[in-house]
Amino acid sequence: MSSAAAGAPPSAAFDRTLLLVVPAAAFMLLLFVYPFLYGLALSFNPKEGGAFANYSHFFTTDNLWPTIWTTLRLALPATLINVGLALPIAFKMRVKSPYQRWATTILVIPITLGTVLIAQGMLTYFGPKGWLSQFLQFFHLYEGSIRLTHNYWGVLISLVISGFPFAFLLILSYITGIDPVLARAASTLGASPRAQFRNIYLPLLAPGLAMCFCLAFVQAFSVFPSAVLLGSPAGPTRVISIAAYEAAFEQYDYSLASAIAMIMGFVQLIVVAAVLGLRNLMYRGPVSGGKG
Amino acid sequence: MNHDFNELRLEGVTRRFAGAGGQAFAALNELTLTIKRGEFIALLGPSGCGKSTALNCIAGLMQLSGGSIWLDATRIDTLPPEKRGFGMVFQNYALFPHMTVAKNVGFGLRMRGLPDAEIAPRVAHAMKLVQLIGQEHKLPGQLSGGQQQRVAIARAIVIEPPLVLMDEPLSNLDAKLRIETRAEIRRIHKELGRSTIYVTHDQDEALSLADRIVVMKDGVVQMIAAPHDVYGQPSNLHVARFMGYRNVLELNVDSEQGDRVALSGPDVHLTGVRKQPLAGGRACVAMRPEEFVLAVAGAANTISGRVANVEYCGRDSLVDVVTASGTLLHVRAPGTPTLGENVHVQVPVERVLVYPSEASA
Amino acid sequence: MSAAGPSLGTSPDRRWLDRAWTGLLWGLMTLFLVNIGLMIAAVATNSFAKRWLGTWLPDGWTTQWYVSAWKEFQLDAILIVTVEVVFAVVFLALLIGVPAAYTLARRNFRGKRLLMLLFLLPLMVPPITYGIPLATVLYKAQLAGTIYGVILANLIPAAPFVILVMTPFIEQIDPNLESAARVFGASTRRMFWHVLVPLLGPGILAASLLVLVRTIALFELTFLTAGPDSQTLVVALYYAVFAAGVRAPQSVDAMAMVYMMVTLAWLLIALRFVNPTQLVSRVKEHPQPA
Numbered sequence: 001m002s003s004a005a006a007g008a009p010p011s012a013a014f015d016r017t018l019l020l021v022v023p024a025a026a027f028m029l030l031l032f033v034y035p036f037l038y039g040l041a042l043s044f045n046p047k048e049g050g051a052f053a054n055y056s057h058f059f060t061t062d063n064l065w066p067t068i069w070t071t072l073r074l075a076l077p078a079t080l081i082n083v084g085l086a087l088p089i090a091f092k093m094r095v096k097s098p099y100q101r102w103a104t105t106i107l108v109i110p111i112t113l114g115t116v117l118i119a120q121g122m123l124t125y126f127g128p129k130g131w132l133s134q135f136l137q138f139f140h141l142y143e144g145s146i147r148l149t150h151n152y153w154g155v156l157i158s159l160v161i162s163g164f165p166f167a168f169l170l171i172l173s174y175i176t177g178i179d180p181v182l183a184r185a186a187s188t189l190g191a192s193p194r195a196q197f198r199n200i201y202l203p204l205l206a207p208g209l210a211m212c213f214c215l216a217f218v219q220a221f222s223v224f225p226s227a228v229l230l231g232s233p234a235g236p237t238r239v240i241s242i243a244a245y246e247a248a249f250e251q252y253d254y255s256l257a258s259a260i261a262m263i264m265g266f267v268q269l270i271v272v273a274a275v276l277g278l279r280n281l282m283y284r285g286p287v288s289g290g291k292g
Numbered sequence: 293m294n295h296d297f298n299e300l301r302l303e304g305v306t307r308r309f310a311g312a313g314g315q316a317f318a319a320l321n322e323l324t325l326t327i328k329r330g331e332f333i334a335l336l337g338p339s340g341c342g343k344s345t346a347l348n349c350i351a352g353l354m355q356l357s358g359g360s361i362w363l364d365a366t367r368i369d370t371l372p373p374e375k376r377g378f379g380m381v382f383q384n385y386a387l388f389p390h391m392t393v394a395k396n397v398g399f400g401l402r403m404r405g406l407p408d409a410e411i412a413p414r415v416a417h418a419m420k421l422v423q424l425i426g427q428e429h430k431l432p433g434q435l436s437g438g439q440q441q442r443v444a445i446a447r448a449i450v451i452e453p454p455l456v457l458m459d460e461p462l463s464n465l466d467a468k469l470r471i472e473t474r475a476e477i478r479r480i481h482k483e484l485g486r487s488t489i490y491v492t493h494d495q496d497e498a499l500s501l502a503d504r505i506v507v508m509k510d511g512v513v514q515m516i517a518a519p520h521d522v523y524g525q526p527s528n529l530h531v532a533r534f535m536g537y538r539n540v541l542e543l544n545v546d547s548e549q550g551d552r553v554a555l556s557g558p559d560v561h562l563t564g565v566r567k568q569p570l571a572g573g574r575a576c577v578a579m580r581p582e583e584f585v586l587a588v589a590g591a592a593n594t595i596s597g598r599v600a601n602v603e604y605c606g607r608d609s610l611v612d613v614v615t616a617s618g619t620l621l622h623v624r625a626p627g628t629p630t631l632g633e634n635v636h637v638q639v640p641v642e643r644v645l646v647y648p649s650e651a652s653a
Numbered sequence: 654m655s656a657a658g659p660s661l662g663t664s665p666d667r668r669w670l671d672r673a674w675t676g677l678l679w680g681l682m683t684l685f686l687v688n689i690g691l692m693i694a695a696v697a698t699n700s701f702a703k704r705w706l707g708t709w710l711p712d713g714w715t716t717q718w719y720v721s722a723w724k725e726f727q728l729d730a731i732l733i734v735t736v737e738v739v740f741a742v743v744f745l746a747l748l749i750g751v752p753a754a755y756t757l758a759r760r761n762f763r764g765k766r767l768l769m770l771l772f773l774l775p776l777m778v779p780p781i782t783y784g785i786p787l788a789t790v791l792y793k794a795q796l797a798g799t800i801y802g803v804i805l806a807n808l809i810p811a812a813p814f815v816i817l818v819m820t821p822f823i824e825q826i827d828p829n830l831e832s833a834a835r836v837f838g839a840s841t842r843r844m845f846w847h848v849l850v851p852l853l854g855p856g857i858l859a860a861s862l863l864v865l866v867r868t869i870a871l872f873e874l875t876f877l878t879a880g881p882d883s884q885t886l887v888v889a890l891y892y893a894v895f896a897a898g899v900r901a902p903q904s905v906d907a908m909a910m911v912y913m914m915v916t917l918a919w920l921l922i923a924l925r926f927v928n929p930t931q932l933v934s935r936v937k938e939h940p941q942p943a
Contacts, residue, residue, distance in 0.1 A: 015760065015762075017755070017756050017759065017760055018756055018760060018762060020752035020753060020755055020756045021752065021753040021756040021757065021768065023748075023749040023752070023753070024749040024750060024752070024753035024772070024812055024816065025753070025768060025771065025772075027749055027808070027812060028771050028772060028775070028809075028812070028813070029771070031787065031790075031805060031806075031808070031809055032771075032774065032775050032783060032787075032809055033771070034790065035783065035786040035787040035789065035790040036783055036786055038786060038789065038790055039785065039786025039789060039790075040786075042786070042789065085681065088674075088678055089678050089681070089682055092675065092678050092679075103682065103686075105924060106686055107686075108920065108924070109689070109917070109920070110689055111870075112866050112867075112869075112870055112916055112917075112920045113693075113870065113913060113916055113917075114870035114871075114872060114887055114916075115872060116872055116887050116890050116891045116894065116912075117696075117887075117890070117909055117912060117913055117916075118692075119894065120696060120890070120894050120905065120906065120909045121692040121693060121695065121696045121909070122692060123894070123902075124692070124695040124696050124699050124902070124906060125688075125691060125692040125695040125696075126692075130695060131691060131695055131709075132688075132691075134708075134709060161685075161689065164685065179384075179386070181382055181384065181386045182386055182388060182389075184353050184373070184382075184386070185380065185382055185386035185388075186388070186399065186403075187352075187353070187372070187373040187374045188351055188352075188353070188373050188374070188376075188378060188379070188380040188457075189374075189379075189399050189400035189403055189447070189451065190374045190375075190377065190400055190403035190404055190451070191374055191399075191403045192374055195374075195403060199388075199399070200388060203390045204389070204390055215777065218777065218778070218779050219779060221779070222779030222780070222781045222782060222873075224781055224872075224873055225872055225873075225876075225891055228895065229891070229894050229895065241781045244781070244785050245785075245877075248785055248788060248789070248877075254789045254792070257785050257789070258785060258786050258789060260785075261781070261782055261783075261785040261786055264781070264782050265778065265782045268779075268782070
């Protein structure tokens with residue numbers, strides 16, 4: 001990680017400083033790795049049936065396996081919106097200014113307030129009798145009550161509200177990490193602002209953007225309270241975390257619940273791997289041969 | 293704008309910033325300068341003097357608060373940097389970290405829409421010029437500081453710009469590398485003959501590279517002249533101090549005759565040459581340590597004192613001489629005088645430069 | 654030292670397009686922020702409203718909902734639990750996190766990267782995914798449903814976060830300072846106390862505030878591991894909203910306001926000492942060339 005760590009002389013005896021890391025490592029192993037492995041083992045040890053009974057049960061039950069698609073249907077668009085909007089806005093705001101400080105401070109609020117408060121706020125504000133509905137009716141923009149809560153759109157909007165600030169702040173921190181003198185150098189060499197973005201910023205941002213997409217996606221894919229409070233958990237917004245929760249705390253089938261959690265993690269892993277693979281593929285392009 | 297030009301004219305170029313307390317201050321104040329084709333101009337001064345500001349204004353990276361910049365008959369200060377076509381070498385090189393050396397050097401040509409077939413030979417030619425053949429496929433992070441510097445230079449000159457701008461390109465290199473790269477820059481300038489504006493705070497660089505030097509302080513031009521004149525005949529006290537006239541004494545003016553001035557102070561009687569009009573009864577003299585010679589007591593323009601400190605420098609020594617009343621002189625003398633020895637140091641009249649006293653200036 | 658923007662010498666068309674694009678982005682941003690503000694205001698208004706059905710403003714104002722919410726949801730007990738959990742988590746996270754960060758910052762050893770990955774994982778995997786197996790284990794260990802279980806669960810993302818924040822902090826401190834202290838005769842403990850801890854003060858404060866704010870808002874882990882008397886504020890809020898059909902929505906909003914006040918208060922304190930971006934960045938990656 002740094003050159004500062006090289007200061008320690010190689011000791012023949014055991015370096016006692018290394019002991020400092022043991023409590024944390026032990027804690028992680030005990031409460032993170034072990035439960036995960038335990039859950040994995042448990043998932044292959046169902047209440048009834050063979051080792052893979054849980055998984056086959058999942059993929060054959062009508063209110064279980066579609067949850068994957070339902071969740072993807074929410075998570076992917078939400079992530080695309082969040083990252084897609086965050087990039088141009090963060091790019092515009094990369095210069096340090098009062099607006100930048102204000103925006104970053106205000107945007108932190110939805111993140112810290114959390115998904116539950118956002119859900120409640122949306123129920124009040126976006127509800128059929130809320131201010132937004134009244135506003136639209138007042139200006140005759142839309143007759144009738146709007147249906148933005150207790151359905152797919154409510155959950156999607158809440159994912160954008162909680163996900164956009166996070167994506168924005170993350171991308172902003174990457175963009176401001178790029179030395180602006182590089183863009184200046186490019187401009188003296190004849191690059192228009194558009195060309196500067198394409199040739200300098202975008203390639204340098206690519207790793208960060210991919211990471212941001214993955215983190216935002218993972219966050220969105222694990223949607224839970226919003227899907228219950230703002231969606232209709234019985235049907236269109238029955239996401240995979242709801243299925244896992246029900247298995248654990250309503251059916252008391254911890255084995256099945258662990259299996260569902262594993263499937264959830266696995267799907268996330270596939271998407272993340274795909275995005276990172278795509279990034280590696282695309283990123284090589286401008287650097288090696290061909291037109292940049 | 294890739295044609296050669298006859299002259300680049302800066303007229304009253306001014307750049308103001310909002311300072312602390314809302315007061316605008318001029319980082320660059322009324323810079324007026326004409327650069328002929330092929331000239332090597334150095335902007336010299338301490339940090340904060342406005343030299344980098346001037347360079348950024350010429351490059352288009354900063355907008356002017358006042359004045360104008362002309363390339364022959366075309367006004368260019370209204371153009372964005374990508375339309376001016378100047379090459380620029382940045383202090384921290386500003387090499388694109390995600391591109392190979394070859395792609396870095398060829399970037400400007402790519403931006404101009406040249407086909408790859410044309411870019412490759414020109415890049416190769418520029419790499420040969422800076423003596424970096426064989427490094428084309430490395431990334432900037434894999435090169436040493438000196439190599440990165442040469443890539444930056446190659447990138448600026450490969451586009452064959454009418455003007456090359458250099459912003460303290462050597463300041464991040466160690467002493468030995470600095471001297472070597474300085475020689476490289478000289479060689480490249482001789483070979484290509486491109487007009488160059490070079491910003492530095494190092495007077496050795498300015499003296500050895502420039503055709504003309506622009507000495508600046510606090511945004512204001514102090515002197516524009518050939519290196520020989522800046523070194524030997526600084527036009528004001530600031531330039532003198534900056535160019536190594538370490539001995540600055542404030543003395544009483546006894547008499548003036550033409551441009552000869554007789555001055556005196558405690559233990560000091562000197563005759564010197566006036567560089568600026570004097571007022572009041574006081575004046576400042578500036579003298580180089582190198583121009584003192586050891587003499588005998590009683591000779592003209594001689595100061596007597598005691599050796600307070602000796603720094604051995606090889607072929608001579610830097611000697612601190614303190615007069616009876618405590619005036620300190622820095623003198624370069626051959627050999628190694630003994631500590632505490634009484635010495636008499638003499639300086640020629642033409643090398644005692646007289647300026648107005650700082651209080652009245 | 655701003656780069657010259659397109660306002661210099663570009664065609665009028667280009668400038669118009671650029672202005673329109675900027676306007677669109679600013680518009681979207683403003684729309685977003687305004688709606689969030691109104692959303693929060695709606696909750697606030699409703700919490701003080703006597704009755705509010707489909708009109709711009711409620712019929713009348715009252716504070717009865719706060720009183721009833723306090724009693725109904727036993728907010729005093731819940732607040733105490735929340736405070737206990739949050740401060741315990743902060744304390745423990747610092748206790749095991751700071752020494753680990755010190756070792757990671759100052760020493761290179763075999764398996765260091767693996768260890769760093771171990772510490773990074775809980776921050777990159779969402780709480781639900783590892784929360785379910787965790788709840789299972791805690792249930793088996795008979796810790797589920799107790800406050801200890803909740804504290805342990807919340808510690809899992811908290812400790813790595815402390816490590817993530819503190820490691821660059823410690824790296825920044827010149828190791829020569831420690832050497833200097835030793836040369837002048839300080840033992841390890843005294844060196845820690847007199848040199849390291851004072852310098853780390855701001856970092857520890859930052860890390861504490863960040864963990865505090867994040868733990869208050871962390872829903873899933875507490876939800877999965879809490880029992881009826883070990884719920885934190887955010888979980889209690891969830892249950893209130895969930896059963897909202899039975900209760901008056903105004904009292905739920907009142908409770909939501911209480912929750913928001915608590916969070917905002919700590920957030921404002923945190924923002925005095927901490928850059929907003931740090932509340933978010935789980936993984937700070939500097940752009941590297943391919």
